[in-house]
Amino acid sequence: MAEEKKLDPSCIKKGNRPKIEDVINHFLNGDLKEAALNFAAFMRVNKMPFKIVTSTPRRQRADFKGYEICNIGVYDNIDPMTGVIIPPGESSCLAITPNLYNISKYDELAVNEGLNNIPWNVTRYCVFKDNSERTDVNGTCSRCRKVTNRTIFGIEYKGLCHHYWPTFFNPDKETVEIIKRLLALEKQARNG
Secondary structure, three states: OOOOOOOOOOHHHHOOOOOHHHHHHHHOOHHHHHHHHHHHHHHHHOOOOOEEOOOOOOEEEEEEOOEEEEEEEEEOOEOOOOOOEOOOOOOOEEEEEEOOOOHHHHHHHHHHOOOOOOOOOOOOEOOOOOOOOOOOOOOOOOOOOOEEEEEEOOEEEEEEEOOOOOOEEOOOHHHHHHHHHHHHHHHHHHHO
16 A cells, blocks of 8 residues: 655745645545545546645645636635634535536536535625625635625525635535536536
8 A cells, every 4th residue: 555645844835836635635534535536636637637826735726718617625623715613523624616607507407417406605795795895804805896696506696705606615425526517517618
């Protein structure tokens, strides 16, 4: 059996850029690790590999046709993008955020395939939705004031953050398969 890869904490200082698989192998365990590695392999095979775009290798992004198609993050006890506290007893959290910009083109097909029967977290609303001047924004707000309304699987969400898409926290294997199918539909829609 091959020795498991370990993430060298000083890798960023050395200029090395660890792959998301290295991060997953270091921080996740069991079924969650297996599901995350399966997802990362799917993204790489489909020419949507993850890359580091922030100061931490624990949050990476995949692009397709010049736009984000998915974000993945591995966090210890809190998701810094949403402020969601990870349940006690879980040492690390996997967060997958598919960016389904063209969902209106395949929404009906997705519902017919049952892809809407998954745990969506659609709660990140724009703090500027009432056009007021806000001083209580958190560190993840870019203050763009681009309030977005989105219809996802026939449900309209009003006042969402322009930069935010629903996130899946600690998805099981079945949920990962659904995310993969949604991303395949998004990729197809972007290809026209």
